[in-house]
Amino acid sequence: MFGDKIKKDKSFELGFGQKNYEKSVRFLNKDGSVNIKRRGLKGMDNVDIYHWLITTSWKNLFFMIVISYTIANLGFASVYYMMGYGNFGGIIGYDGPSRFLDLFFFSAQTLTTVGYGHVYPNATNVSSVAAIESMFGLMGFAMATGVLYGRFSRPKAVLLYSNRALISPYEGITGLMFRVANTKQNELIEIEASVVISYNDPETKKREFDRLPLEISKINFLPLSWTVVHPIDEKSPIYKISKDELMKRDAELIILIKAINDTYSQTVYSRMSYKAFEFEENARFVPIKQEAGANGKISINLTDIHTYNKTI
Amino acid sequence: MFGDKIKKDKSFELGFGQKNYEKSVRFLNKDGSVNIKRRGLKGMDNVDIYHWLITTSWKNLFFMIVISYTIANLGFASVYYMMGYGNFGGIIGYDGPSRFLDLFFFSAQTLTTVGYGHVYPNATNVSSVAAIESMFGLMGFAMATGVLYGRFSRPKAVLLYSNRALISPYEGITGLMFRVANTKQNELIEIEASVVISYNDPETKKREFDRLPLEISKINFLPLSWTVVHPIDEKSPIYKISKDELMKRDAELIILIKAINDTYSQTVYSRMSYKAFEFEENARFVPIKQEAGANGKISINLTDIHTYNKTI
Amino acid sequence: MFGDKIKKDKSFELGFGQKNYEKSVRFLNKDGSVNIKRRGLKGMDNVDIYHWLITTSWKNLFFMIVISYTIANLGFASVYYMMGYGNFGGIIGYDGPSRFLDLFFFSAQTLTTVGYGHVYPNATNVSSVAAIESMFGLMGFAMATGVLYGRFSRPKAVLLYSNRALISPYEGITGLMFRVANTKQNELIEIEASVVISYNDPETKKREFDRLPLEISKINFLPLSWTVVHPIDEKSPIYKISKDELMKRDAELIILIKAINDTYSQTVYSRMSYKAFEFEENARFVPIKQEAGANGKISINLTDIHTYNKTI
Amino acid sequence: MFGDKIKKDKSFELGFGQKNYEKSVRFLNKDGSVNIKRRGLKGMDNVDIYHWLITTSWKNLFFMIVISYTIANLGFASVYYMMGYGNFGGIIGYDGPSRFLDLFFFSAQTLTTVGYGHVYPNATNVSSVAAIESMFGLMGFAMATGVLYGRFSRPKAVLLYSNRALISPYEGITGLMFRVANTKQNELIEIEASVVISYNDPETKKREFDRLPLEISKINFLPLSWTVVHPIDEKSPIYKISKDELMKRDAELIILIKAINDTYSQTVYSRMSYKAFEFEENARFVPIKQEAGANGKISINLTDIHTYNKTI
16 A cells, blocks of 8 residues: 555655645656756756757758758858959849849858859958858758767667556456557667656655566567566555546656667667556456468567457 | 476566467577567558668668669759759750750759859759759768768677587586677677577477576677587476477577677677577587687687587 | 774775875866876877867867868968969969969868869869868868767766755754756756765875765656765764864865766766865755646756755 | 686686697787687678778878779779760860870869869760769768768777786785776776786696786776786785796786776777786886875876886
8 A cells, every 4th residue: 555665765766856746747748758847047058959959850950951051041142242242253133132142042052062153252352251151061061960860870769658557467466567569670679667656645745656566677679569567466555556546646657668779789768657547447458469470470460559458 | 398397587588479389480580680570550650761771781772872862863853944944054955855964964963062063053943943952962961971870880790600509518418509709800898698498388388488597608708709508407498308309399599699899889789599400419519720820819710610520 | 983984895996096185185176077187198199189179168169170271271272372373274363462362262162162163273283282172171071070970979967066065954863965956958867876075084194085875876867956965874984073174184075976868878977076165064955846837747946956044 | 826726707708718829829919909810701791891991090091091082083084084075075185194184183073072163074974974973972971971980989998007017015915916097188987907817727738717806996087097906815826926937827917997988978998918028026116196286186197107116
């Protein structure tokens, strides 16, 4: 039960606060991100452009690049225009706007170092700016290379979790369990799971965090799916606690999975959480069908990962 | 024996299923890849272009680059052609096809930013497209840089395994053994092996996976070759089991080797498997000749790694 | 107490010397850098340009790039000028200085590979130099790409430490404690702290280094702030030692924190030190207010991290 | 003594052979490279170009780049020349050799994408080759970027070892010791040493490898120098063995050091070996002078690392 268990391992802490929150909280979002907002860092180093460039969507990145490119060209074109179009050879525009356009495209040709040369700088001032612009172009491009490589090579574990965590019959008692599978083509090895339950304790008036012992906490491969099981025996903090009671205590199951991506030998991390309303009592996962093909290849269908039957 | 051994370490699992497959299966291919197919991920994130670009052969990558380059140039040339060749300066083609070719090469000169300038965009619409094309060229090239670096720097352990796993006399009893050597010029350090045997258990009707204890499971260097030995004593799950019986039970020896590549300080992984028909009874590896040269350099010939003698 | 404690763990050493320094020393600076100067490496490999390029400020790097670019162009322009401006097509300068300027900009256009072509090399000698220059330009740019990516991807833990380390009431006794928080948007996981106190021992006449046991030395997340506590019980080397005495003994609290940056799966390190004059006796940290928003998001204000009250 | 010691830890092995070599061997060179030659890998994957590009000297790399660049340009110029100089606009050479030179420089301008355009391809065949060449140029440059970054970012521990290993008085008995220091500007943390002695055992007729227990085997920092000490007590395999005897047995002290480079959070490795003739009996290291400057900065002179006094 929640109240009368002894906290044996004082050295365990999840790093979240122990306030008995009045409102319901969710520590981890479904996508594994931490549900926290740090405020008040005025002037401090809490803007991390590279972090944004690496983690934003491809769509955002694409727009950012296009907009930066356009703004840079507008800026340099304005400088060239103010210095006078007469300093350039090959300008064919006969009025202001068309001359500005010529200089805009000259700027683009300089920034990307394509440099056709039908328009070219013909005086010291504009030549100097063009020399700076082409260097900036190269630097910007060097940054883009770094960002793209950073995005490509960033360690990601894209795991598929079952929609529900089940409280199922398990070896005479019951177990709290969920399933997880790798959705990517690369293999994960040395997969380790640790599972924590967090809840408001009515006696201590604190938010408690208890690690749940697992039947198996580390596997060597994850070729198929893995059913992670916490056996609910007398020592379990959720022994004989119903789903309703867990919901009342605002319980959250916090899952931390660590593995090695075999292609890049990178350690990857995945996090997930189930709130108590995402638990399912008296239910049992339907085993995922494994088929051995003619060539000895084992085949599974991952859409089955969420499927369970009610036992009552 | 298979049946009466007690599973002491319940926390061990390889991550493969325990179905008693009717057909013979091979969990790991000879090249160490996992012999599994995940289906049914409709619309899910199971296409990983970067993974393909990193792991495909150099030949495939080369063709992919050439084809993408050609298609991009055909695409942009078509756009330019539709906008009208009159918008370009320097076109010398006198009919449709030759003008298209001129624009195709203009596109190539823009995409690679070589920009000779004998052909150049002379109107707003085509200048805009060219500005976009040169930026795309740079981005594509940035991606290529990332892919090439990713391929180069990817951790790889290229180990040479003996063709056969032998059941040889070993310190009064017998041992299951194989040999492994590094084929690359860089050194491997802190090499760790773990070996698992998988088989159909006729009693439990399940596929069992048992870790085989090794005489030595970790070595500091792998300058020469390493003979990995599982002593077949009474506690071994293959004690007094013949090769025929192992074949009948569809046994597979699964080998996981982990090491550090000294040049890049990267952890590298190698996997291999021997099916029972690749075992050899009553055989003994011929020691690999080590010669100390005049300069104190020790020299070995790795082609000897496969060589064994029959002992009966 | 300092004098009569028994050094149990002989295998512990921080790597600093044990001289009883006459002047006050600080082993770690506030920014975590080691306060040491290695001299006398004449001709040895102690200049590490890449290290400088990676760790210097963006401002310094920017100036270094601009200056290198200018010097390279001045150098190549001089070579071209000495070879004779008549070897170039398109030079419009009518006197020495203006011809040199033309060649300077030609050099910039070559180094950045923008190559407009209104000025071009028209003889073997200058064409050869230009071929070399453009290759150098590409190599320099390749290096810049590597440096920029190296800077971006360098593991950094930007932790915020409380200004003071407090000696506060703690579970019936007192504790030495400080607070730490993550100032970046990415999450830190598996945070581990180890704390060492260094002081001049009047008896042994040596500089002693003692590891201070912590209440909790590892946490899973650092979403909020972490109060690291050393309980000052009888076994503590600072048991019943006042701040004045600690200052007299030139005590320094050395903090080593290790964590994993979740975005890049990199291990990051942070170091800090408090000299005895930065300790505060009879003080207590004010808890940082946690608020659960309507959406269940927990919000904190990190500027509160330094706040403490005097207890007397 | 060598002969009568009991090998307790059978799981220890260095990975070298145990032949009782007739000639004297050195397993590790002074620079830490493994003194071994693997032969006989005909047709196998033992050529690793990237490994060479990463580990060769900067001088070799520079020559390799210049030569590749020259050969590529000669090759493409030959193709252009065979296709006919008439297919190009802007050729000014009036005879074969000067036309070839024009095409050689055109090739260089294409490969580097500088593309001035005073010479330009004017027919389909040469335009096609130029389109291919500029793409090859970009790919080659992408590879160069990868190689340069790989060289820059490669983990390297540049440690300075004392010239001699000393057998010195140590806490009542004697100890085998050497000193090591960091020569780079970045800090090394979590430095771990392990030391093995290898020798021909006259009784077993085998090459033995014994790990030597160290007084301290791990330190947190390496700001100054570290004296690594093996106490020669009764359990030591070199207890009461003289330097002469060690030389007769062709003894080699093999040192493996592992640390974390603080700037890049990379694990780095360093290896060294002392042959018995590099031991010094009855000698004692002179302590390296540490000075605390006015600003509290501690200063040392690393050239003192080799200095020792004879004690007899």
